[in-house]
Amino acid sequence: MLSVEAAERQGLLEKIRGLVLGGEFPPGAVLPEAFLAQEFEVSRTPVREALKQLQNEGLVEIRPKVGTFVREPTHREIIELFQLKESLEGLAASLLARRGETPELSALRLNLEDSEAAVLTNDSKAYSRLVHEFHWTIVRGSDNLKLAEHYERLMNQLAYQRLVLRTIEHPGRIAASTREHRAVLEMIEHKDPFGAETAMRNHVHASSREALTEPVRSLRN
Amino acid sequence: MLSVEAAERQGLLEKIRGLVLGGEFPPGAVLPEAFLAQEFEVSRTPVREALKQLQNEGLVEIRPKVGTFVREPTHREIIELFQLKESLEGLAASLLARRGETPELSALRLNLEDSEAAVLTNDSKAYSRLVHEFHWTIVRGSDNLKLAEHYERLMNQLAYQRLVLRTIEHPGRIAASTREHRAVLEMIEHKDPFGAETAMRNHVHASSREALTEPVRSLRN
DNA sequence: GACGCGCTTCTTGCATGCAACATAAGCTGT
DNA sequence: ACAGCTTATGTTGCATGCAAGAAGCGCGTC
Numbered sequence: 001m002l003s004v005e006a007a008e009r010q011g012l013l014e015k016i017r018g019l020v021l022g023g024e025f026p027p028g029a030v031l032p033e034a035f036l037a038q039e040f041e042v043s044r045t046p047v048r049e050a051l052k053q054l055q056n057e058g059l060v061e062i063r064p065k066v067g068t069f070v071r072e073p074t075h076r077e078i079i080e081l082f083q084l085k086e087s088l089e090g091l092a093a094s095l096l097a098r099r100g101e102t103p104e105l106s107a108l109r110l111n112l113e114d115s116e117a118a119v120l121t122n123d124s125k126a127y128s129r130l131v132h133e134f135h136w137t138i139v140r141g142s143d144n145l146k147l148a149e150h151y152e153r154l155m156n157q158l159a160y161q162r163l164v165l166r167t168i169e170h171p172g173r174i175a176a177s178t179r180e181h182r183a184v185l186e187m188i189e190h191k192d193p194f195g196a197e198t199a200m201r202n203h204v205h206a207s208s209r210e211a212l213t214e215p216v217r218s219l220r221n
Numbered sequence: 222m223l224s225v226e227a228a229e230r231q232g233l234l235e236k237i238r239g240l241v242l243g244g245e246f247p248p249g250a251v252l253p254e255a256f257l258a259q260e261f262e263v264s265r266t267p268v269r270e271a272l273k274q275l276q277n278e279g280l281v282e283i284r285p286k287v288g289t290f291v292r293e294p295t296h297r298e299i300i301e302l303f304q305l306k307e308s309l310e311g312l313a314a315s316l317l318a319r320r321g322e323t324p325e326l327s328a329l330r331l332n333l334e335d336s337e338a339a340v341l342t343n344d345s346k347a348y349s350r351l352v353h354e355f356h357w358t359i360v361r362g363s364d365n366l367k368l369a370e371h372y373e374r375l376m377n378q379l380a381y382q383r384l385v386l387r388t389i390e391h392p393g394r395i396a397a398s399t400r401e402h403r404a405v406l407e408m409i410e411h412k413d414p415f416g417a418e419t420a421m422r423n424h425v426h427a428s429s430r431e432a433l434t435e436p437v438r439s440l441r442n
Numbered sequence: 443g444a445c446g447c448g449c450t451t452c453t454t455g456c457a458t459g460c461a462a463c464a465t466a467a468g469c470t471g472t
Numbered sequence: 473a474c475a476g477c478t479t480a481t482g483t484t485g486c487a488t489g490c491a492a493g494a495a496g497c498g499c500g501t502c
Contacts, residue, residue: 032484043458052274066464147305
């Protein structure tokens with residue numbers, strides 16, 4: 001086995017996760033080990049290990065002796081995960097507000113300027129990216145690595161990328177969202193942990209409501 | 222291979238996790254795959270899968286081509302995890318307060334009575350169990366399975382059982398802790414989500430401070 | 443005596459083979 | 473035609489073999 005492949009194999013879990021989150025396999029579809037092994041030019045063993053991890057993350061379901069299936073979160077699970085998201089991001093905003101001037105703060109200021117520009121030009125593609133960046137900047141700015149880890153896991157479980165696209169389209173939502181972002185940033189700048197947490201939770205709650213207004217595609221789970 | 226062993230193998234991950242959390246292997250010690258395989262009468266393959274999961278959970282560290290080591294959370298990580306604990310349990314209390322009369326509520330009332338009895342008789346063994354039960358009852362009572370999952374993962378990362386024993390011994394702490402439990406329960410009974418969340422967070426925060434007053438055993442990480 | 447180099451040994455990482463099981467198709471008898 | 477059973481196939485689950493790398497030990501040299 002060539003060493004270049006060994007380096008690639010390091011990210012096998014991420015690759016397969018990307019396949020699932022990217023929607024390459026529709027929810028409910030099977031993920032045969034043999035196929036993935038051939039696809040990534042490794043044997044079934046490392047593929048199996050990766051799939052077990054994905055099952056642990058809740059992205060796939062392994063039915064013993066039957067096969068591995070892409071799992072879509074149920075409507076209930078989405079609601080539950082949004083509640084968690086609200087809590088974790090609130091904590092992140094609170095922690096960030098307690099810190100002094102950090103690199104993340106200026107990143108947030110820049111982000112808001114770009115976001116408002118994107119609103120004016122109706123560039124929803126850029127806006128989507130900026131929103132994602134805004135939230136992650138706050139999480140990283142909390143300076144709490146374990147929080148970031150749990151947050152990442154949570155977002156993977158939500159298959160968030162599949163969801164946000166819809167909410168962006170809601171008319172008026174992006175303007176409101178930007179206002180909420182500004183409110184959060186102001187509270188952080190004022191070093192008001194409680195205010196920042198509250199503003200963040202309000203924002204996440206509002207955006208969750210938006211994401212949940214349209215029904216989830218398939219609810220067979 | 223006998224079928225009875227197949228049934229046992231189902232819980233192989235839990236068994237190995239129990240070994241680590243139970244302190245059978247001191248932090249920093251190696252966990253040779255071959256030994257575990259022989260110990261549980263399986264081959265190295267399923268052991269490897271379990272160890273990878275444990276690494277994902279943060280309980281062990283797999284150094285490639287070297288070995289698997291029991292990982293002890295750093296002091297910083299413990300602080301970070303307690304911040305998360307505070308947030309998640311606050312959310313749980315808030316959600317439980319929003320629900321009506323639930324089986325969990327009466328369980329909590331019973332728990333408090335037993336706890337107060339344990340305080341009077343200085344039965345710290347029983348008290349420790351009751352505290353654990355109190356917190357888990359609230360988390361389960363939140364009726365949010367994803368929250369419970371993340372909470373369990375968090376508690377495993379904290380290796381909580383190793384920690385609590387110390388704080389119990391602090392004079393006066395168990396009385397204060399019981400008072401805080403009562404405050405939380407009252408807020409839940411009054412269906413006051415915000416009050417319940419605040420009371421819970423205060424309680425977790427206080428207990429965290431207690432757990433962190435004594436230095437962590439080995440800080441080699 | 444101390445330092446550096448090579449080798450031995452122990453560990454993991456992966457590939458592969460085989461067995462077990464679930465599912466579904468086909469077949470037979472009624 | 474239909475129900476029940478048998479068989480065929482595809483999948484996973486695990487055991488094992490082999491190779492590659494890392495750490496420690498000993499030996500030789502300075």
